[in-house]
Amino acid sequence: MEYYLSATYAKQLPQPSAQRSLAILSLRGLWHTIFDLTPLLQEKVGEDSGRILDPFLDYAEAQSLSMNWALHLHFLEWLLQNPEEGHLADQDVVQEMLTAAGRRWAKEWSADLGGKGIAIYCSAMPTLAIGTYRKHTPAETHFRSVALSRPGLSNFGFATYAITTQGQGWRKLSWRPIPN
Numbered sequence: 001m002e003y004y005l006s007a008t009y010a011k012q013l014p015q016p017s018a019q020r021s022l023a024i025l026s027l028r029g030l031w032h033t034i035f036d037l038t039p040l041l042q043e044k045v046g047e048d049s050g051r052i053l054d055p056f057l058d059y060a061e062a063q064s065l066s067m068n069w070a071l072h073l074h075f076l077e078w079l080l081q082n083p084e085e086g087h088l089a090d091q092d093v094v095q096e097m098l099t100a101a102g103r104r105w106a107k108e109w110s111a112d113l114g115g116k117g118i119a120i121y122c123s124a125m126p127t128l129a130i131g132t133y134r135k136h137t138p139a140e141t142h143f144r145s146v147a148l149s150r151p152g153l154s155n156f157g158f159a160t161y162a163i164t165t166q167g168q169g170w171r172k173l174s175w176r177p178i179p180n
Contacts, residue, residue, distance in 0.1 A: 006061040007054040037100035069105035072097045073159045094124045099145045102132025117164045
């Protein structure tokens with residue numbers, strides 16, 4: 001499985017082979033999963049996105065991080081800890097990454113978990129949390145993200161989240177650690 005998450009492992013596969021082709025397609029899908037929702041980061045990184053994505057994916061594989069909605073948060077944490085690339089994660093990129101994680105949760109998980117929205121807090125943006133919710137109309141699904149004032153959540157480590165249900169709004173949130 002690691003061949004489909006790590007560029008380092010994928011490059012070790014024989015060429016040409018079905019495994020290597022599948023690994024390349026999988027890695028391309030992960031690129032789109034991360035960068036399609038983060039155009040500011042993509043613009044800052046430029047053409048050579050592999051210089052940050054490949055080492056992150058190696059790290060994610062070594063740490064057994066999931067590729068679920070929290071992927072952008074894991075990537076952000078890794079990026080901020082990277083002495084050579086941490087400068088890319090200014091406040092706009094941090095907010096973009098939190099919003100991307102929220103949008104992925106709203107798209108992929110909200111129906112399964114019975115939640116209406118998710119609030120995500122990150123210590124890199126200590127005075128705000130980003131709330132994202134999913135709104136259905138007969139024709140389509142809309143996502144909306146809002147900034148929430150949530151200072152003082154640093155006891156949860158790098159990032160934390162809370163699920164809101166129908167009618168609850170953003171009040172009385174129960175904060176949880178980000179899943180691996």
